[in-house]
Amino acid sequence: MGTEKEVIQVLDEHTIEISLPNQLGYERIAMACSATFARIVGFSSERVEDLKTAVSEACINAMEHGNKNDPDARVVVNMHYEDRVFSVSVMDQGKGRWNSDECCEEPDIEKKIMNLQTPRGLGIFLIKNLVDQVEFNLTTSEGNMVRMIFKMTG
Amino acid sequence: MGTEKEVIQVLDEHTIEISLPNQLGYERIAMACSATFARIVGFSSERVEDLKTAVSEACINAMEHGNKNDPDARVVVNMHYEDRVFSVSVMDQGKGRWNSDECCEEPDIEKKIMNLQTPRGLGIFLIKNLVDQVEFNLTTSEGNMVRMIFKMTG
Amino acid sequence: MKQEIEIRLEKHGDITIFDIQGDVTVFSEPFFNKAYKSANDQGLSKIILKFYENAYINSGGIAVLIQLLAETKKNNQLISITGLSPHFQKIFNMVGISKFARIYSTPEEALANM
């Protein structure tokens, strides 16, 4: 439990929060929201695309794994921009704890093509490769939380 | 007070809610959100444009008039789609009650051009003309609420 | 928060095109005032407002345009609008802007007809 942190979010003037039904496809709404916010504060369109994919993958994981496809569950996405740091937290209501380092084999395209590894298992890999920083092992009073950080450069 | 209704919103599987800081420009985030939701459920791009303008105007009014530009206030936008009805409620924290029928002169372009009427005062006019139905005189425990309805046709 | 609009001026004989990139909102007022003043200083007589298909225009921005129309009307200057999406053509008709400015699809079409 050493790495587990309990997080409380506040809604201040730098923060936007959206609450979604646990329905695949609705991650697009969180993508549009975060993309518009990031564009307003001045991120390049390239970085906005990275953000969109990362937000999409985190929301889908929250829906599929965190909330186990329960249609009554919620996914809450909290976006914060301050001091040139854009952070997105995606929260689910899954009580199951998990560790991104232990959970999954690193994706290997050769193995996938040879059917030696599942074709899935790309979400966390993409997130890690697209964000500046990510923490997977956060918890809220409700469930899991993934926090992704994008830094403004230039 | 005959027309005043107190409204309680629930977050069910048909509902998306977004909470925004009271900052002009951030209405674009609510627009993107509602547009993506409406596209997902199948609205035509023409109707999505109408929705975007109506949501934009209601959010700007909530920021400027409801919350009187207070940077610490919030605007909450609740979107619901069920039975071919898309409704968007925009809530502010303004305690002042107002009535859309009494508050404002109907915009008249001739008068505006002749400086006989303020060039402003178009927001409510646009909303009324773009939505299928709108109620301005709703209140929540927090403040004012405007509810706009878009019906799926065809 | 960046409120971004950029208005570039292009002279075509006695016509000045205002090339309007970005959001048309209440924050656009000083940009339109400056563009109008500088076009006036050069002795313009006709104006084309060139919008782009993906422009965001809200009621605060429309109020700014109405003020500009009022000025051009007072000064007997012809003004046209181009590049509006079908949605904003509808909005401009709703508000009545189209009674005081001719709406064309392209600047070329406006130039040919003014």
Add this chain to the structure above:
Amino acid sequence: MKQEIEIRLEKHGDITIFDIQGDVTVFSEPFFNKAYKSANDQGLSKIILKFYENAYINSGGIAVLIQLLAETKKNNQLISITGLSPHFQKIFNMVGISKFARIYSTPEEALANM
């Protein structure tokens, strides 16, 4: 909720273009299976996956594409990908898709090189 994807097949000699409109997600699997089967039934030997710039592709959709690549690899069929936005070209490189499919900007370019 509509999960919309449409895959239209176009024959060009021994090459079949999969014209892919809409979202590429985990829900796309039956659409790709059907397209692949019907192209196979017509005795195809080469495939072009034609995407559009504004496509939404997520990791579930990429997994579906990997399964398709695995099939074409097993059956010794050549496969190319066109029309990806720069973002998705980057993603496809990251994941390693580009080791098993050539990436071209347009179907014309792919047709000329396969």
